[in-house]
Amino acid sequence: MLSPTPEQNTSDSAIFMVLRQMRLPLIVLIMTFTVAVVGMMAMPGKDDKGNPWTMDVFEAFYFMSYTASTLGYGEIPYAFSTSQRLWVILSIFVTVIAWTYAIGKLVSLLRDDAFRTAVRTQRFARAVARLQEPFVLVVGFGDSGRKLGRLLDANGKQFVVLDKEAQRITELPLEALTSYVPAQVADGVDPRELIRAGLGTKNCSAIAALTDDEEANLAVVMAASLLAPDVPVVARATEPIMMRRMAAFGDPMIVDPFDLFGDELVVELQKPQTLRLLRWLVSEPGSECPEARPTLQPGKWIIAGDGHFAHRLADDLTKIGNVVSIIDPNVSGQGFGAAMRRLMPTANGFAAATDNDTTNLSLLMAARRIDPEIYLVARQNQPVNQPLFDALNPDSVLVPTWLIAREAMARIGTPLLWRFIEEIKKEDNGWSAELLQQLSEVDHERRPRLWGQSIDPESFPPLRGWLEQGDARLGELLRDPDRRDISTDVLALMVLRGDQAHTLPGHDFEIQTGDQLLLAANRAAYEALEDIFTVRGAFEYAVKGNRSKWSWSAIS
Amino acid sequence: MNINKVLFGFFVLLAATLNFGFFIGDLDVSAHHNPVELFAALVVSLIVTVMKLGERTQRGAVILAASLVADLQLIIAATAWAYYDNVGASGLTGPEMATVVSLSGGALVANLVSVVLLVIETATFDRR
Structure with missing residues (x-):
């Protein structure tokens, strides 16, 4: 396991710092106490019968203990003589000050920023180390990071958050996530912070670098590829030079919001059912399927926007046979209005794609006023503006930060899911529509549970015999472990064999060792299948038809 | 000359010498053992402990451990002394005194370890 450099090991340094700072106050306390006790022992006194008497060490220590700490039980065991009282006056002033100094110092150390930061860091590192399941390290908790976090959480995946801004970390508990998420205010550029956040541990299953700062993302990609070369990395980047630099480190998956925007729009225009399917597959389990949009034939498009983004979008639209004009709303109002009026009558699509939501909304309103039928595409930059875009209801709203989160998710x-998505993109609209229909039947129109199941006799030995006898059919695995003549509501989406993907395998598909299945099911069917893959009796009965001695059904 | 090192060496040695002074003499004769010296040994030992608080080097940590052992033994010895002298039925006679002194003898061993470590530290420092 990697560890931050030894001298930076903060696990003890916070407490050591306090101890070192407490040396002087404690020594002062011990010294003054000693002097007071010794002096107390030297002062002549009288006992209750008037005999000369001096305190011994124990009595003097007892007296000074309650006096110095300002408890003050009085003159014990006998009333003091004048010389004793004189010494007590002196001792009280000195020892009370020493006590106050020591306690005050301790309190101020515990309230010290450096100490509290050290304690927080320590607590964070411990929380990460205690995570028992694989987690995703999310660096950057802006809009995309937060959305990714929500998606991961809804799909039952653990994650850990790093962000430079303290406010985003303090707001994390407001997210109402189902599991505890360790989070730390830290710059991902610092590899020690990444290591503390679990980079390189066996549970760190993936890293997402989603900060606004592309250089910081590059630093994360770099650290990840050097310190944990086998862990998949997703990084946000828009500038070609950054993408090239990132590509030099291992093979990070680069998500480019500009690119995704165009890609999604193209899929939406050509294959709206496919886009519905894709969005549904990466949404939260239990969510409803997004609405369908009609396809739009290629024609003339107007893009209102400027710079890089608009041109990238124009390129994507041109590729599928559209004729695109870009107009820049930032040039003088009159020229822009004139261009709008000139182009609108012949256009069948309008995209408001500036980086300002207010501008986009006003552009959409203007376009709709000129032509109520036109296909409207909106770029929504701030997730908080969702209600406004909902109210305006354009044909398509694309939120770049959410596109990043969905893509990263x-x-x-689920690595298998990504492979399946790539296969979906190759298929046509009708294929997707059919699959959507099948999927919505699995769990009452809700997004079913998706998971990967590998056919691995090592982890479940009963599989071995079944696979070796040959003719192992997928359908046999999908039988109800209580009544094997019924099939459970499991939809096999894909079988991945080596590099070969078989989409939508039928029940007579032949299973081999090492196959990876991507399955969709409702809760009951998921649990039934879990039994088949973990309980020997259930497997023997459902797959082979043996009511074996292990089976509960054999007993009843 | 480093004033911190002088002070630390002074206290480590003083803890050992005071402890030795209290320990020396017939085990069960109370006239041979001055309670004030026990008190002084305890105080100096506590100071040594505090001076090594938060120490992160290996040798410093061992000195801290040794002086914690000495503190523990001396606190028990002082408590036993106070108890026998004030509460116990028989007072501070032979066997009770022997208990107190032998406890301080244990602390003496720990203090000697501290001194040895201090000497080793000084010796290795010179060689470099």
């Missing part, structure tokens, strides 16, 4: 959430 698809790629690192």
Whole structure:
């Protein structure tokens, strides 16, 4: 396991710092106490019968203990003589000050920023180390990071958060996530912070670098590829030079919001059912299927936007046979209005794609006023503006930060799912529509549970015999472990064999060792299948038809 | 000359010498053992402990451990002394005194370890 450099090992340094700072106050306390006790022993006194008497060490220590700590039980065991009282006056001033100094110092150390930061860091590192399941390390908890976090959480995946801004970390508990998420205010550029956040541990299953700062993302990609070369990395980047630099380190999955925007729009225009399917597959389990949009034939498009983004979008639209004009709303109002009026009558699509939501909304309103039928595409930059875009209801709203989150989720959430998505993109609209229909039947129109199941006799030995006798059919695994003549509501989406993907395998598909299955099911069917893959009796009965001695059904 | 090192060496040695002074003499004769010296040994030992608080080097940590052992033994010895002298039925006679002194003898061993470590530290420092 990697560890931050030895002198930076903060696991003890916070407490050591306090101890070192407490040396002087404690020594002062011991010294003053000693002097007071010794002096107390030297002062002549009288006992209750008037005999000369001096305190011994124990009595003097007892007296000074309650006096110095300001408890003050009085003159014990006998009333003091004047010389004793004189010494007590002196001792009280000195020892009370020493006590106050020591306690005050301790309190101020515990309230010290450096100490509290050290304690927080220590607590964070311990929380990460205590995670028992694989987790995704999310660096950057802005809009995309937060959305990714929500998706991961909804799909039952653990994650850990690093962000430079303290406010985002303090707001994390407001997210109402189902599991505890360790989070730390830290810059991902610092590899020690990444190591503390679990980079390189066996549970760190993926890394998402989603900060706004592409250089920081590059630093994360770099650290990850050097310190944990086998862990998949998703990084946000828009500038070609950054993408090239990132590509030099291992093979990170680069998500580019500009690119995704165009890609999604193209899929939406050509194969709306496919886009519905894709969005549904990476949404939260239990969510409803997004609405369908009609396809749009290629025609003339107007893109209102400027710079890089608009041109990238124009390229994507041109590729599928559209004729695109870009107009820049930032040039003088009159020229822009004139261009709008000139182009609108012949256009069948309008995209408001500036980086300002207010501008986009006003552009959409203007376009709709000129032509109520036009196909409207909106770029929504701030997730908080969702209600406004909902109210305006354009044909398509694309939120770049959410596109990033969905893409990252698809790629690192369930690796098999990403492969399946790539296969879906090759298929046509009708294929997707049919699959959507099948999927919505699995769990009452809700997004079913998706998971990967590998056919591995090592982890479940009963599989071995079944696979070796040959003719192992997928359908046999999908039988109800209580009544094997019924099939459970499991939809096999894909079988991955080596590099070969078989989409939508039928029940007579022949299973081999090492196959990876991507399955969709409702809760009951998921649990039934879990039994088949973990309980010998259930497997023997459902797959082979043996009511074996292990089976509960044989007993009843 | 480093004033911190002088002070630390002074206290480590003083803890050992005071402890030795209290320990020396017939085990069960109370006239041979001055309670004030026990008190002084305890105080100096506590100071040594505090001076090594938060120590992160290996040798410093061992000195801290040794002086914690000495503290523990001396606190028990002082408590036993106070108990026998004030509460116990027989007072501070032979066997009771022997208990107190032998406890301080244990502390003496720990203090000697501290001194040895201090000497080793000084010796290795010179060689470099």
